[in-house]
Amino acid sequence: MTKIEALIDKIIQRVNINLRELEFDVNPYIVNINLKCRLSKFYAFYGITPYHKLSFKFIHSSLAGSYFLGKSQIDHSVLYKSDIRGDELKSKGTTYKHKNYEIPVYNDEEIQITDSILIKTLVHNFSHNPENLEIFYIKNTVSTHFANIHGSPTEGCFLGPFSTVDLTTIHDCVIGEFSYIQVEDLAHKRVNPGTIKVRYKNIFDFHYQFSKEILKKYIDFDSKNLPVGLFMDFVENRKVDFENIFEVITREHSVSIPDNTALDRYAVVRGQTRIGENVLVAQRAYLEDASLGKGANVQENCYIINSQLEGYDITAHGAKIINSRLGENIFVGFNSFVRGKVDKPLIIGDGCIVMPHTIIDLEEPLIIPSGFIVWGYITNKEDLKLNGMPIESFSNIKNEFKLGSLKFTGNGGIFIDSFKERIEHILQANGAFFNTSNNDDYGGHAQKNQNISFNTIQPYPGGDLKGIYPTMEITP
Amino acid sequence: MTKIEALIDKIIQRVNINLRELEFDVNPYIVNINLKCRLSKFYAFYGITPYHKLSFKFIHSSLAGSYFLGKSQIDHSVLYKSDIRGDELKSKGTTYKHKNYEIPVYNDEEIQITDSILIKTLVHNFSHNPENLEIFYIKNTVSTHFANIHGSPTEGCFLGPFSTVDLTTIHDCVIGEFSYIQVEDLAHKRVNPGTIKVRYKNIFDFHYQFSKEILKKYIDFDSKNLPVGLFMDFVENRKVDFENIFEVITREHSVSIPDNTALDRYAVVRGQTRIGENVLVAQRAYLEDASLGKGANVQENCYIINSQLEGYDITAHGAKIINSRLGENIFVGFNSFVRGKVDKPLIIGDGCIVMPHTIIDLEEPLIIPSGFIVWGYITNKEDLKLNGMPIESFSNIKNEFKLGSLKFTGNGGIFIDSFKERIEHILQANGAFFNTSNNDDYGGHAQKNQNISFNTIQPYPGGDLKGIYPTMEITP
Numbered sequence: 001m002t003k004i005e006a007l008i009d010k011i012i013q014r015v016n017i018n019l020r021e022l023e024f025d026v027n028p029y030i031v032n033i034n035l036k037c038r039l040s041k042f043y044a045f046y047g048i049t050p051y052h053k054l055s056f057k058f059i060h061s062s063l064a065g066s067y068f069l070g071k072s073q074i075d076h077s078v079l080y081k082s083d084i085r086g087d088e089l090k091s092k093g094t095t096y097k098h099k100n101y102e103i104p105v106y107n108d109e110e111i112q113i114t115d116s117i118l119i120k121t122l123v124h125n126f127s128h129n130p131e132n133l134e135i136f137y138i139k140n141t142v143s144t145h146f147a148n149i150h151g152s153p154t155e156g157c158f159l160g161p162f163s164t165v166d167l168t169t170i171h172d173c174v175i176g177e178f179s180y181i182q183v184e185d186l187a188h189k190r191v192n193p194g195t196i197k198v199r200y201k202n203i204f205d206f207h208y209q210f211s212k213e214i215l216k217k218y219i220d221f222d223s224k225n226l227p228v229g230l231f232m233d234f235v236e237n238r239k240v241d242f243e244n245i246f247e248v249i250t251r252e253h254s255v256s257i258p259d260n261t262a263l264d265r266y267a268v269v270r271g272q273t274r275i276g277e278n279v280l281v282a283q284r285a286y287l288e289d290a291s292l293g294k295g296a297n298v299q300e301n302c303y304i305i306n307s308q309l310e311g312y313d314i315t316a317h318g319a320k321i322i323n324s325r326l327g328e329n330i331f332v333g334f335n336s337f338v339r340g341k342v343d344k345p346l347i348i349g350d351g352c353i354v355m356p357h358t359i360i361d362l363e364e365p366l367i368i369p370s371g372f373i374v375w376g377y378i379t380n381k382e383d384l385k386l387n388g389m390p391i392e393s394f395s396n397i398k399n400e401f402k403l404g405s406l407k408f409t410g411n412g413g414i415f416i417d418s419f420k421e422r423i424e425h426i427l428q429a430n431g432a433f434f435n436t437s438n439n440d441d442y443g444g445h446a447q448k449n450q451n452i453s454f455n456t457i458q459p460y461p462g463g464d465l466k467g468i469y470p471t472m473e474i475t476p
Numbered sequence: 477m478t479k480i481e482a483l484i485d486k487i488i489q490r491v492n493i494n495l496r497e498l499e500f501d502v503n504p505y506i507v508n509i510n511l512k513c514r515l516s517k518f519y520a521f522y523g524i525t526p527y528h529k530l531s532f533k534f535i536h537s538s539l540a541g542s543y544f545l546g547k548s549q550i551d552h553s554v555l556y557k558s559d560i561r562g563d564e565l566k567s568k569g570t571t572y573k574h575k576n577y578e579i580p581v582y583n584d585e586e587i588q589i590t591d592s593i594l595i596k597t598l599v600h601n602f603s604h605n606p607e608n609l610e611i612f613y614i615k616n617t618v619s620t621h622f623a624n625i626h627g628s629p630t631e632g633c634f635l636g637p638f639s640t641v642d643l644t645t646i647h648d649c650v651i652g653e654f655s656y657i658q659v660e661d662l663a664h665k666r667v668n669p670g671t672i673k674v675r676y677k678n679i680f681d682f683h684y685q686f687s688k689e690i691l692k693k694y695i696d697f698d699s700k701n702l703p704v705g706l707f708m709d710f711v712e713n714r715k716v717d718f719e720n721i722f723e724v725i726t727r728e729h730s731v732s733i734p735d736n737t738a739l740d741r742y743a744v745v746r747g748q749t750r751i752g753e754n755v756l757v758a759q760r761a762y763l764e765d766a767s768l769g770k771g772a773n774v775q776e777n778c779y780i781i782n783s784q785l786e787g788y789d790i791t792a793h794g795a796k797i798i799n800s801r802l803g804e805n806i807f808v809g810f811n812s813f814v815r816g817k818v819d820k821p822l823i824i825g826d827g828c829i830v831m832p833h834t835i836i837d838l839e840e841p842l843i844i845p846s847g848f849i850v851w852g853y854i855t856n857k858e859d860l861k862l863n864g865m866p867i868e869s870f871s872n873i874k875n876e877f878k879l880g881s882l883k884f885t886g887n888g889g890i891f892i893d894s895f896k897e898r899i900e901h902i903l904q905a906n907g908a909f910f911n912t913s914n915n916d917d918y919g920g921h922a923q924k925n926q927n928i929s930f931n932t933i934q935p936y937p938g939g940d941l942k943g944i945y946p947t948m949e950i951t952p
Contacts, residue, residue, distance in 0.1 A: 043725065043931075050939025054946050247725050249519060249932065453934035455519075456725065461929040463526025465952070470530050473949040476941070 004036055004062060004467040008078060014115045014140040018156025018172045022190050026142050026158055028223035033119065033144075035080060039064045039467040042081065042246070043456040045266075046474070051448040052087050053108050056474040062459060063469050065246075066118075067266070067283055069452070072111040082118040083284065083300050086111050087445060088429060090126045090133060098130040107134045116141040118149075121159070122300050122317045125151035128167045128184075145227055146235070146301060147175075148317050148334050160193060161227040162219050162318070164334045164356060177221045178210065178231075180334060180357040193221075196357050196375065200418070204410030208355075208376050211405070218337070218359060231337065234320065238286060238303070241268045249456075260434050262449040267298075276311065280430045280446040293328070295432030297446070306342065314426050316356065324348065327370065331423045337361065353391065353419060373416070376405055391416055480512055480538060480943040484554060490591045490616040494632025494648045498666050502618050502634050504699035509595065509620075511556060515540045515943040518557065518722070519932040521742075522950070527924040528563050529584050532950040538935060539945050541722075542594075543742070543759055545928070548587040558594040559760065559776050562587050563921060564905060566602045566609060574606040583610045592617040594625075597635070598776050598793045601627035604643045604660075621703055622711070622777060623651075624793050624810050636669060637703040638695050638794070640810045640832060653697045654686065654707075656810065656833040669697075672833050672851065676894070680886030684831075684852050687881070694813065694835060707813065710796065714762060714779070717744045725932075736910050738925040743774075752787065756906045756922040769804070771908030773922070782818065790902050792832065800824065803846065807899045813837065824848075829867065829895060849892070852881055867892055 001009075008030065015026045042065035046056055049069075057073040066079040070086020089109040090096060096103045109126055112135050121143045127136035128151050136153060143149065143159035152165040159165065160177035170186045176193030183199040191197075194210030221227040245251060251265050257275045264283040271289035280297040281287065290304035293311030298304055303320040313330045315321060321332060323340035326348045332338060333356030340346030340362045349370030354360070360378045368374060374388035386404030397412030408415075427433060431444025459469045477485075484506065491502045518541035522532055525545075533549040542555040546562020565585040566572060572579045585602055588611050597619040603612035604627050612629060619625065619635035628641040635641065636653035646662045652669030659675040667673075670686030697703040721727060727741050734753045739745070742759035749766045756773040757763065766780035769787030774780055779796040786804045791797060795808045799816035802824045808814060809832030816822030816838045825846030830836070836854045844850060850864035862880030873888030884891075903909065907920025935945045 048934060048936055048946055050936055050941065249723050249725060451937045453937040455931065455933040457931040458524060458929035460524055460526060461927045465526065470524055471951045475947045 002467075003465050004039060004078075007060070007062065007076060007468070008035065008117065010076070011078065011115050011117050011140070011142070015117075015142050015156060015158060018140050019158060019174060021172065021188050022174055024158060024174050024190070025223075029144065029158075030117065030142065032224070032226055035078065035117070035119070036467070038080060039078065040459060040461070041065075043458045044068070044079075044469070045454045045456045047452040047454055049448065049452045053089070053091070054474065054476045055108070055110065056472065058457075058469055058472045060471060061469055062467050063457065064459070064467075070111070071108055072113070075112070075114045077113050077115060078117045079113070079121075080117075080119045082121040083123065084111055084113070085122070085124040085282075085300070087449070088125045089136065096130065096133055101130065103130065103133060105133050109134050109136055111136045111138070113138045115139060116143075118143045118147075120145045120301075121147045121149060123149045124300075124317065125167075127151060127153050129153045129169050144177075144221070145232070146318055146335065150317070150334070161221050162231055162335050162357075164318075166334065166356070177219050177227070178215060178335070178357060182356075193219075196355065198415070200410075200414075202410065204412070204415040205408065206355075206375075206415065207407045207409075209405050210359075210377065214359070214377050234303075234337075235301075238268070241270070241286065242266075242284065260431070260436070260443065260447055262431075262446045264449065264452075265454070271306075278432050278434050278443075278446050280444075280449065282445075282449075295427060295430075295446075297426075297430045297432065307345075310350075312427055312432055314423060314430075316426075319354075327351075329423075330354070331419075331426075333358065340366070351391070353423075358387075478943075479941050480515060480554075483536070483538065483552060483944070484511060484593065486552070487554065487591050487593050487616070487618070491593075491618050491632060491634060494616050495634060495650060497648065497664050498650055500634060500650050500666070501699075505620065505634075506593065506618065508700070508702055511554065511593070511595070512943070514556060515554065516935060516937070517541075519934045520544070520555075520945070521930045521932045523928040523930055525924065525928045529565070529567075530950065530952045531584070531586070532948065534933075534945055534948045536947060537945055538943050539933065540935070540943075546587070547584055548589070551588070551590045553589050553591060554593045555589070555597075556593075556595045558597040559599065560587055560589070561598070561600040561758075561776070563925070564601050565612065572606065572609050577606065579606065579609060581609050585610050585612055587612045587614070589614045591615060592619075594619045594623075596621045596777075597623045597625060599625045600776075600793065601643075603627060603629050605629045605645050620653075620697070621708070622794055622811065626793065626810070637697050638707055638811050638833075640794075642810065642832070653695050653703070654691060654811070654833060658832075669695075672831065674891070676886075676890075678886065680888070680891040681884065682831075682851075682891065683883045683885075685881050686835075686853065690835070690853050710779075710813075711777075714744070717746070717762065718742075718760065736907070736912070736919065736923055738907075738922045740925065741928075741930070747782075754908050754910050754919075754922045756920075756925065758921075758925075771903060771906075771922075773902075773906045773908065783821075786826075788903055788908055790899060790906075792902075795830075803827075805899075806830070807895075807902075809834065816842070827867070829899075834863075 039062045044063035044066045046068035053071045055071040059075040061074045062078045065081035067083045090105045092108045138154045140156045141154045145161040147159040148164040150166040152168045156172040158174045162178045163175045164180045166182040174190045179195040194215040196208040198206040219229040219231045258277040261279040263281045266283035267285040269287045273287045274291045276294045278295045282300045285298045286303040289306045291308040295312040296309040298315045299317045301318040302315045305322045307321045307324040309326045310328045316334045318335040319332045321338045324346040327350035329351045332354040336358045338360045344365040347367040353373040355375035363379045376387035395413045395416045401408040431446030434443040515538045520539035520542045522544035529547045531547040535551040537550045538554045541557035543559045566581045568584045614630045616632045617630045621637040623635040624640040626642045628644045632648040634650045638654045639651045640656045642658040650666040655671040670691040672684040674682040695705040695707045733751045737755040739757045740759040743757045743761040747765035749763045752770040754771045758776045761774045762779040765782045767784040771788040772785045774791045775793045777794040778791045781798045783797045783800040785802045789806045792810045794811040797814045800822040803826035805827045808830040812834040814836045820841040823843040829849040831851035839855045852863035871889045871892045877884040907922030910919040
């Protein structure tokens with residue numbers, strides 16, 4: 001048994017012991033993915049900038065194709081083409097507010113990934129665990145293709161493909177494919193595939209369940225097969241474009257960008273693409289015939305194809321926008337799939353909220369009016385009636401509300417307000433509102449991520465340690 | 477003053493205080509080179525293999541374009557396009573013989589470069605300082621273009637372009653351009669440009685002095701100008717070929733090579749080039765219409781152009797062979813320049829020794845007979861009479877001998893025998909004699925350097941630390 005095989009085995013054992021109550025065995029999933037053979041093929045890379053805390057520890061891990069920015073420690077783990085983005089970690093000296101508590105942060109927060117396997121997973125933002133402010137930990141966890149771990153400490157869990165855990169602390173859970181969970185805490189639970197849940201104490205509970213038939217078309221996954229479906233085909237078909245950009249050391253994009261915009265060197269840009277001011281295009285983003293207005297952002301694993309974003313639009317991690325015309329101030333949530341037809345583009349009016357994990361896949365022309373919130377599965381006007389409504393109406397929900405497969409309990413006003421507040425924060429953090437005349441404002445990601453050096457690192461090329469990376473410690 | 481400017485200033489101060497007795501000021505030389513502007517442009521890289529000790533520490537240094545293999549620590553230094561090759565460092569547990577002493581080596585030897593500026597310099601082999609076996613140190617030293625520091629601990633020194641210090645410990649010295657020094661110890665000396673000196677106690681002393689006029693044609697350097705001359709033009713004209721190979725992450729050479737041969741991914745291969753078994757082609761080597769027979773090696777900064785090496789030939793660091801036909805078992809020493817004309821190739825017979833820093837630049841056809849030793853400056857048959865003789869005759873020198881600009885004192889037999897012993901060792905270390913049927917032989921560089929992963933590292937791209945590399949510690 002080679003060192004890499006022993007490492008994978010050890011991680012699986014750790015995860016399985018945590019999932020024993022749920023009688024879940026991670027092993028066949030990992031066997032299917034045939035990870036071992038892929039781990040020597042790709043380099044990993046970490047970013048160096050004047051603006052982000054520089055601190056990396058890589059200890060006896062395999063990091064093929066993964067990306068690191070900010071303070072992180074990876075220990076006895078396998079990260080395959082995963083993005084560890086620490087550019088919003090809490091800083092030493094700041095204060096974290098939790099209910100009535102104001103807790104000072106003693107040390108720069110660090111992402112710690114221990115005894116875990118992450119496959120094409122995004123880890124971002126800062127930990128929402130008030131008990132352990134300085135550490136955003138992922139431990140004894142296996143996460144699969146295009147999962148998002150967003151500010152969510154995670155221990156002993158299995159995350160299915162295209163699932164998202166957002167601002168949630170989870171212990172010993174199995175999160176089904178394409179499920180979105182934002183629920184503060186979750187322990188010893190098995191979340192069915194296609195569950196969308198946003199809950200905050202007894203104040204609100206947004207719950208939507210995709211049907212098995214629809215889910216199967218887009219993403220299908222079990223212990224006997226690799227993930228398949230339209231989502232997988234979509235990304236696989238565009239993989240070769242990324243391979244080309246990872247093959248060169250330095251790279252100039254063919255598109256010109258304004259001074260206050262960041263276009264990552266690991267993004268793909270094709271066709272007639274136009275990029276405005278204060279825009280962030282992150283690594284592994286894909287633009288083709290895209291027009292991005294001022295303050296728009298396109299985050300990791302997002303695709304904007306033959307589409308226009310007028311400005312101050314958010315495309316959250318993993319969202320895809322195809323053949324669409326978006327107005328201003330539109331939020332498209334994690335892993336959403338938003339597709340018009342070439343000759344029948346989807347029109348989304350100003351100020352709309354597309355909930356995380358929404359699928360809009362049109363079979364006829366559709367206009368989503370300004371100020372709408374949409375969720376679930378929409379292919380035509382009829383679907384929109386059951387999967388969307390004016391934000392204002394949603395705000396007026398006082399207690400219980402059912403529509404199609406949505407069940408909402410609690411206060412719609414607080415739900416919408418907290419969403420809007422978050423959207424504002426995301427735009428701010430991404431530098432959408434940056435103004436050079438404001439001297440004491442250093443901007444957000446669109447400004448700070450403009451000039452990143454990337455170091456590329458590789459594993460042992462042969463011998464017993466083949467596929468394992470040397471131990472590295474990088475500090476300022 | 478930026479951090480990089482402060483670092484350069486500090487190093488210059490350290491070197492100058494060491495050179496105060498010689499009244500030598502390093503500053504104008506460094507000002508001319510305009511190093512600062514070059515330091516942000518190139519990545520550095522270090523190799524990972526199963527065969528070489530993995531241990532790197534990079535501390536507050538600038539490493540633009542430099543290469544590292546083996547155990548090394550770079551501390552508050554500026555290394556510009558330099559090669560730090562630690563693949564022959566002494567290993568823990570081995571024994572070092574010095575006269576009648578047999579000294580056990582306690583720790584894996586480490587190259588330590590502190591408060592130094594190295595420009596396009598090669599550092600290789602292990603320290604010959606018996607007082608400090610575990611450390612091969614270079615401290616408070618400035619070395620310039622294409623200098624070789626070969627097993628030579630160096631403290632408080634300035635090395636001119638194309639100079640070589642070989643198996644020598646030097647303190648507070650100025651070594652002129654194109655000088656070659658192999659003299660055990662040297663302190664507080666200024667060595668004139670174009671001095672070739674191989675001395676061992678009172679046993680032998682080989683001394684050759686290039687004339688100023690000849691030297692000026694090939695390499696000319698002073699405190700007011702960048703180095704110029706034929707040597708500089710030669711390498712500058714081929715620089716673009718190297719730029720291309722540094723621009724891609726992975727790379728397949730177009731030439732096919734046998735199993736037991738190492739062709740570095742950072743070597744240039746052009747034209748009709750053929751590479752035989754047990755051959756080492758190191759990084760920054762340049763092959764164009766070259767034919768390399770079994771067991772030949774082409775080390776760093778070597779150029780083989782329109783030439784044939786029949787087998788077991790050594791091209792030592794920085795040597796250039798153009799329009800030449802070499803037989804077997806030929807040694808071409810450091811930084812030698814050996815050039816026939818396209819239609820009048822230089823022929824060198826079997827078993828010849830071309831001394832380090834020899835210039836053979838033909839104006840007429842020339843055959844150097846088998847078993848000759850040559851040195852100095854040779855352009856035609858007449859020159860050969862004053863700059864070469866049969867090795868056998870040289871071996872018979874008993875006391876004093878003068879020929880042209882050569883002055884030899886001592887025992888020619890011991891001089892030749894020690895040279896031959898060294899040639900045998902070099903071939904062995906490079907894996908020239910490797911035989912797969914010999915199971916317990918893991919070979920030399922030609923075998924062990926076949927499969928190297930290279931990690932590429934870059935400095936801070938902006939801010940006060942622009943051009944400085946993060947602090948890194950890399951261990952197995």
